Amino acid sequence: MTPRGFSYGAISADVKGTGGTRPDLGLVFCDREAVASGLFTTNLVKAAPVLIAMEQSRRGTLRAVLANAGNANACTGESGVADARSLMAEAGICLGVDPDQVSPLSTGVIGVNLPVDRMRSKIAGLVSNLGPDPEVFARSIMTTDTYPKLVTRKAGEAVVLGMAKGAGMIAPDMATTLAVVLTDAVISKQDLDNIIKRSIEKTFNAVTIDGDTSTNDVLMALSTCYVTVNTDELETAIFEVIRDLALLIVRDGEGATKFVSITVQGAFSAADAKKAAMAVGNSLLVKTALFGADPNWGRIVAAVGYSGARMDPGKVGVTVSGYRVVFSGTEAEGFREETLHGLLREKDIDIVIDLGQGAGEFTVYTTDLSYDYVRINAEYRT
Amino acid sequence: MTPRGFSYGAISADVKGTGGTRPDLGLVFCDREAVASGLFTTNLVKAAPVLIAMEQSRRGTLRAVLANAGNANACTGESGVADARSLMAEAGICLGVDPDQVSPLSTGVIGVNLPVDRMRSKIAGLVSNLGPDPEVFARSIMTTDTYPKLVTRKAGEAVVLGMAKGAGMIAPDMATTLAVVLTDAVISKQDLDNIIKRSIEKTFNAVTIDGDTSTNDVLMALSTCYVTVNTDELETAIFEVIRDLALLIVRDGEGATKFVSITVQGAFSAADAKKAAMAVGNSLLVKTALFGADPNWGRIVAAVGYSGARMDPGKVGVTVSGYRVVFSGTEAEGFREETLHGLLREKDIDIVIDLGQGAGEFTVYTTDLSYDYVRINAEYRT
The missing domain is CATH 3.60.70.12 (L-amino peptidase D-ALA esterase/amidase)
Structure with a gap:
């Protein structure tokens, strides 16, 4: 066709x-x-x-x-x-x-x-x-x-x-x-x-x-x-x-081992949502944590915090592949590191960040950052 | 004392x-x-x-x-x-x-x-x-x-x-x-x-x-x-x-193998110089090239181009550790890839980018991006 x-x-x-x-x-x-x-x-x-x-x-x-x-x-x-x-x-x-x-x-x-x-x-x-x-x-x-x-x-x-x-x-x-x-x-x-x-x-x-x-x-x-x-x-x-x-x-991103969608919702505006989602998607600390399945959710919240998006740290919620990780800016009740670690080992990861401020929403697609990314881009072929 | x-x-x-x-x-x-x-x-x-x-x-x-x-x-x-x-x-x-x-x-x-x-x-x-x-x-x-x-x-x-x-x-x-x-x-x-x-x-x-x-x-x-x-x-x-x-x-940056100073001079303003220097310093493609001593100078010029700094591509000059690499936006006369490769293998690297526009100047200090950076930040310690 x-x-x-x-x-x-x-x-x-x-x-x-x-x-x-x-x-x-x-x-x-x-x-x-x-x-x-x-x-x-x-x-x-x-x-x-x-x-x-x-x-x-x-x-x-x-x-x-x-x-x-x-x-x-x-x-x-x-x-x-x-x-x-x-x-x-x-x-x-x-x-x-x-x-x-x-x-x-x-x-x-x-x-x-x-x-x-x-x-x-x-x-x-x-x-x-x-x-x-x-x-x-x-x-x-x-x-x-x-x-x-x-x-x-x-x-x-x-x-x-x-x-x-x-x-x-x-x-x-x-x-x-x-x-x-x-x-x-x-x-x-x-x-x-x-x-x-x-x-x-x-x-x-x-x-x-x-x-x-x-x-x-x-x-x-x-x-x-x-x-x-x-x-x-x-x-x-x-x-x-x-x-x-x-x-x-x-x-097919260079060296990618995971496909990650990052949705920011509840932002003041779609532009705020995009800023926040891009900051998370570009954060080396988030991307390396995804590669290693490190359940260090603080890196996600920190990236939102420096993104330039308007936000109230006490209102942030985060779910990862449907599992509630952060509620009102702190660890969600009943959160277990091992559960998050298991979800992060999957090839497809879906992160939803709710800023609890408005109706702005944006989804960014990204990958993890692996050894292979470094190898592919550091190689000098004479 | x-x-x-x-x-x-x-x-x-x-x-x-x-x-x-x-x-x-x-x-x-x-x-x-x-x-x-x-x-x-x-x-x-x-x-x-x-x-x-x-x-x-x-x-x-x-x-x-x-x-x-x-x-x-x-x-x-x-x-x-x-x-x-x-x-x-x-x-x-x-x-x-x-x-x-x-x-x-x-x-x-x-x-x-x-x-x-x-x-x-x-x-x-x-x-x-x-x-x-x-x-x-x-x-x-x-x-x-x-x-x-x-x-x-x-x-x-x-x-x-x-x-x-x-x-x-x-x-x-x-x-x-x-x-x-x-x-x-x-x-x-x-x-x-x-x-x-x-x-x-x-x-x-x-x-x-x-x-x-x-x-x-x-x-x-x-x-x-x-x-x-x-x-x-x-x-x-x-x-x-x-x-x-x-x-x-x-x-002592995580996994750093090189110490890199990036000076942008000749910018319209100091703020433009800082934008350009930060874009180069944060570019993963530049940082991985530095790690691998890859003489791919185009990544430096490309980062300046998307930095948001006002610039004219035809006026850019780049020297690396004193060696002229780019003149008027294209490869400098007599440039040899092997020479640049050798300079990039040093532990200390000094990149100077001249935008040929004004008197704005700023220096940023950064490192390369190595396998060890990924390892340190991907590790999940249970």
Whole structure:
């Protein structure tokens, strides 16, 4: 089940220059002009392809997405932009489309120029590889992901397909990622802009692995507009695809051994709830306690206390996976450390914090912090 | 070299209830009423002893400090306050002073009531232990510290002595700590208040290990006022004592293998410089790269980019331990990855980031993030 009008390809271009042979250059091609909307990192340091894709999103139509893993093409100055444009030009020639309609996406190490000659020489082969299987593209954008991330939903007779990469530098605004959302539903540029903006607030903007916001985040939505559907139904499908991609990214967070949802309710406002939930989700002390199943609930309450959310320490309640841990700011009656320890040993953990102040609520998705996170990010590969 | 008028004691009270025998209850006694000024955690969740010590600091005089490790007496509600007051009362009786003049400090696990009967029964012995060696007190407040932290300075004929504990939950506002600063210099309450406030801005408020702000931070300054000194000289001595304590805390950060100073200069304002330096110092990707000596300088620039500091990506410069890494936002000419890798293998690392925008400057002190940090904080000790 894939949306009409798209084909997919991938090829190995050894972007890292380490002699690797896994496909690291991917292509999505639209058989006609697609309506396009993008969302971009809020980091002031934006990679060259992000700067180009932002312009393209403003224009609002695309014929292709050309993505690579292994090199972010960030902090590469004007030569980075020239490199990206040179790849777009080659793809434009091979595909027979306007190069400005080929959107570049890059992920990988910062500050290194793309091996642009080697990459360009692979584009003709990449184009001749185009076929119906989106997974080849989803695999080509993987970095430390342990599996490709694809989600599909139907909206009437239309299909929405999302693909994304994780897995580190995951923070809101946006969850660090490259993502493409493809559909064949008839939709205007304006509606598509609005739907993806609304969809990321409680999805990509609600997940955090390490609090780092990357230079390369892009979500690009494309529609070939073949199938007429109800717009509300389409919005639901797009929202669910984006949400499920966000959750897949958390589950595959670098070194993650647990999937943790943190809901703050009863806050003065939704903004207070988000502040508190993000502080808990980003606290190294909470994340290491989750890794070790350490029933040290004080770390959760302490993180709420410094989050900046308005709160009264005497009113806080906490439940973990349904078990009441804190009531009125102190240990709940009958609380047993061993019970909490047992719940924290599970792979899925659900933390609910009630501030007892109002109706504000927000849920954040995160992981624990393990030895493997440190290993993955400390490794120096010469 | 210790300030006149103070004596020190410590005793084992097995505060954790694990049958431990190391001294975990400490006492500083002043032979006459001391001028007292405190600074306290900004966390909204404040431990019972913090709430009491805040009142005492407002009153401005003290006769003793009674400190314990192993239990923070935080999130313990009204019984926590009653427990602290019961220990103050016993100390008041044994020392022959007003219990309200005995300041309680606690550090350790949150949410567990103090073993108040066992602790109270040790106080008479603790008082009879009082002697001239401050190190016994400095040792009694250690938690995961690997060594006691004492610093002294002379100001004319007066002495300033500082003692502190680290070593996790280290974030600005304030570096998580219990600290006492003792002097025999003649000083007014107002002057002492001002001096410690000015002293922490670039010291305790400029260090970060894990970004978590604790429920229990207290710095308490006491003077027995025996020796007349120049106030400026005294301020310099107090500043240096507090700064050196802060640096000792960073060097002994949980699992730290490196001591890292991060200076941001050329920012629009000092506040922008602090935001940028803190973002770099708290970035897990930067901290794990430092641990692994990974010459991935893009992580530094990316952290500046999401810090909220005003910046122009094309103007950023970075040097690491004197070696130019980034110039005008891209890799500096002649940069060699192997050279940076070698510099990052050193124990002391000095990162200077120039934003090329103005005169704002701030330095943050931090550590790398190691496997041992995860181990120390993930361990569940039953």
